[in-house]
Amino acid sequence: MLSRYRNPDLRAWLLGQVDVLLLLLMTIILVGIIDARNPTWFTLTTLQTAISQNAAVAIVAVAMTFSIISGNIDLSPGAMIALTGVIIGLIFEHTHNLFLGVCGGFGLAIAVGLAHGFLVGRLRINAIIVTLAAYIWARGMAVGLTNATSISVNTSFVNFVNTSSLLGISFPFFVVIATCVIGWYLLNRTKMGRYTFAIGRDVRATERAGISALRQILLIFGFMGFMIAVATVITVSQAASAQPYATDGLELDVIIAVIVGGTKLTGGEGSIVKTAVGVLFISLLNSGLGNLALRDADFYFIKGIVILAVLSVTAITQRVAARYTGQPAAAPLSVESGTPATAGG
Amino acid sequence: MSVADRVLERLRPHDTERLGPLERAAYIFEKVGTIVIAGVLLLVFSLTTSVFFTEANIDNILIQIAVVGVVAIGESIVMLLRGIDLSVGSVTLFSAVVIGVLNVSHHTSVALAILVALLLSVGVGLVNGILVALVRVEPIIVTLGTSLAISGLNQRLLADNGSWISVNDQFFVGMVVNKIWVLPVMAVILFVLYAAAGVLLRKTPFGRYIYAVGGNPRAAHLAGIPAPLVLIAAYALCGLCAGIAGVLITAQVGTISQAVGGDLLFSAITVVVVGGLSLAGGAGSVEKTLVGAIIFGMIYNFLTLQSFSNYYKQAIAGFLILGAAVLIQLARVGRER
């Protein structure tokens, strides 16, 4: 962010944004290519529709940014959205009260999030394993509880979500914007945000400063749980039903959006703005490729190649930019050895 | 020292004076816990379900875990190096698709088809390895990207060849139907591969280098071990395992389509985790992964026999991982106290 609070050194800041600027460029090129084939495709409405259709990705991506910055990747969102939706659906089915269902959904998602936070923060189990397990069991539960059939949810609220628009902005789009703003605020202005960067870099030093890493991790995973619930509400409304196989592979899109935007998997670095551009990219990619009316096969193939290309470009630009931003004489963390450890891979 | 003494010496925690009873229990659990659990499960399942401990059922279990088990070998090796390979599912399907396309659509001999499939699988592994070791991109990202690309390629190939390919060659049929001595062919292949992997890790310099690079990459570098080569070879091996799994799965399903091998990646990781291998690298053994596969297979089979809905089985798998991870972590924490 270009604010007087943060950037005494403009050059360094700019170099740190190269990856996302390149992504923006690539997105524009992508749009250009697709537009060349289908000249009527790209309009502002298309843009809004693209984002609305990928609203779940966007909302989860904001929370995922926190997760990845803190050094804990989360593979559960896709399955958890499905499960949360199923819970909402089941409660709705039995009580005909959507609000109650939504409460239940929020309760579940946040509870699971906190449980993950506890396992990772207190028992120090690798986040990949814990959330991978959730990826598996949550999907299993979702499908099992519904016997693989969807639960229809059709109320006035659902209609509201799907059709209303304020000043031309649809509800899902509005929620996405709101999430980004909240996420940005949390990350940059609150203690929670700053501490997220801290534990992503060095948990021990952070604890020595008196900050409870457990509390931070609980907050981060709890936040993800909350966002999962929000995304579920949108997803269920858009489909007007709770589908057990919903959002399969969502975490893939989410993680790609975050990484491609420039947030590093190693933790300690990242920004919501970068994630937003990443989400923009993924949404347009999904929408654009879909619009080309490709066969399923071609869709995934091309999507895969494009993502591979973009990931490589991001990785390389980060590498190159790091070399130019490089600290004077590669200052080590401690006084003693002058040779910083090199990882084997 | 007699053989028994040597075995006991290996099992006994080495500084018994310094470890309290809790730590000692944790240590022993870490060493033999998985085998004990497997044994217990075997007992419990056999007693509760009469059909469990029959030859036909055991054969079933072995065949079912063959594919996952083979993939888990490669995944274990990569995880020993503190890495992960998310592309194994796609590569397995890719190998099967290549076999199908060559053998059925192009009438190539089975042997040639298999050879090409394996070579290509190793090729993918090499790409993964080079990107991780030389370009230094994180394994998760690299293998995610490869997975996507290969997945797309699979779709393409399948779409161009009629969406599904039926492989009927005697060779594959034989693999499923025949038995060597008392074991199904698949099981023999599985055990042979595990034995080979075990020998590789224990008895070759390369195997030792894997433990070294995974255990302390810095020290490995300073001991003169060529870490990048070790990494590349490891990912190539993982690709090979996925390729071999593709051959096995072709035999098992007979008809290759998009639906094949979808949950392979996560089953494989479940197996590795349940087997006790840590994501932190440097320690663990393929034998334990095999036990993990057996446990996994037994539980799955038991649930099927109990007519558990397919869906809940997946849920159980997930909870299994959680449970295993928590237990292992508790044991580790207990040991280090």
Added chain:
Amino acid sequence: MALPQQSPESLSEAAIPILAMKGITRRFPGTLALDDVDFTVNRSEIHALVGQNGAGKSTLVKILAGDYDATAGSIVIDGRPVTIRNTRDARRLGIGVVYQELSLLPNLTVAENVFLGREPTRLTNVNQGELIRRAREALDQLGILHIDVRTRVARLTLAERQLVEIAKVLSLDPRILILDEPTAALSQDDVERLFSILRRLKGRNIGIAYISHRFKEILALCDRGTVLRGGRVVSVFETKNMTLDMLVEATLGQKQETFFRRNVRHEGIRREEALVVRNLSAGDKVRDVSFDIHRGEIVGLCGLLGSGQNEVGRALFGDLQGEVHGTIELNGRRVTPRAPHRAKQLGIGFLTENRREEGLFPEMRSEENISIASLGRFVWAKVLPFIRGWSVRRAIWSIAQKTRVAPSALPRPVRFLSGGNQQKVVISRWLLRDSEVLVFAEPTFGVDVGAKNEIYRQLEALAHEGKSILVISTDIPEILGLSDRIFVMYHGSFTAEFSREEASEEQIVRAMQGAHDHVGS
């Protein structure tokens, strides 16, 4: 010469010392680290804590910081007796320590680092403006005007980071500030800047304890000092009454009898030079260093921490980052060890100074740790690369006999072994390799006395066999006992060269402190 002692009456009048430790004793199993130590720091004073490695300085600091308890003795802060049970107590009591391992987070800004955990907040958000203002104030008060508090720490040099660390510790408003070896890696200018800041601090009525090996700096900066030797106080002085020579004498180590003395057979040292190093330079860590090692000779390289001796060792083994200039000749042939595996092939072996981080594979067995660098020798054939279990084992056993590693320790995971045994394992690794040239950095670091002697005997035996050995150490008695020739480094270049007959501990210490009176060979 009588050492100047501080008589109680001539202490700074009236003012109660900010810190008074009396009769501090700390016992460890097997050693008495501190024996009835009195340590007093006055307000507005910079007080040096001096002594060789193992004299007890870090133990004393750890007691103050709350990491250890004192076995006996009392601590009085500002006239009131206190008990320090943990680091939080220490912080509450106003004790601030700046360690060598900085505790900064490079991905956050200076301001965020200084007030980490204590940010000014408005509800849950950080009050950015206030944070920056306070951080700016904190740095200004110290006279640190050239660092913008909005900069990320990652972009600062080591010296600048150190200043930020000091600001961070000071922002907690300590009454006593302890600095542990702050200048080990700083340039002259940085040291000057640090000193002017510390002098300013005196105006804040703080007591500063300055731990250092660098006598010139102590004489330039500190008001008074305490010398520890073998866990006891041997002198409390005022620097205006002290000279470099007096300091050197005060800190000198044990009596001659406890030295390890090598049996040197002069025929053992052959004429040929095995290793010739000319004009070795690496950044400003190593400046134009030249020396050679003959067959069967042990050359000792010593200096204060950060003087460049470790870098020389690493340069020989291809493990130095950045540009390395100069030539290295092995047996008359010019070689360029660009990487460890190349150096290994050339016949050079390297024992790092930190076996835990860079030497051992903790989960692997000791025997595997030993054989890991030599496996190529023990396979059946290149095409059949299986390890010949029994021949490896036999080779390891015979090496283990030489290095006195207990056979029962061999099948154990190496992390269960004592420090001494662990070190012997790493030594065995290079012995198995049968390298011609061996570079040992801190060969007896963290090793008990018994194992130390065994290691020395081993080095002696290696020299007899005709190996060329470079020992890099900050332990002077060790260097004196082992070496045929000794080179002393200071700020990256040699300040002295001694043969074993001419060397004395005093001369070496002087050379390590920068005295140039014995250069040339």
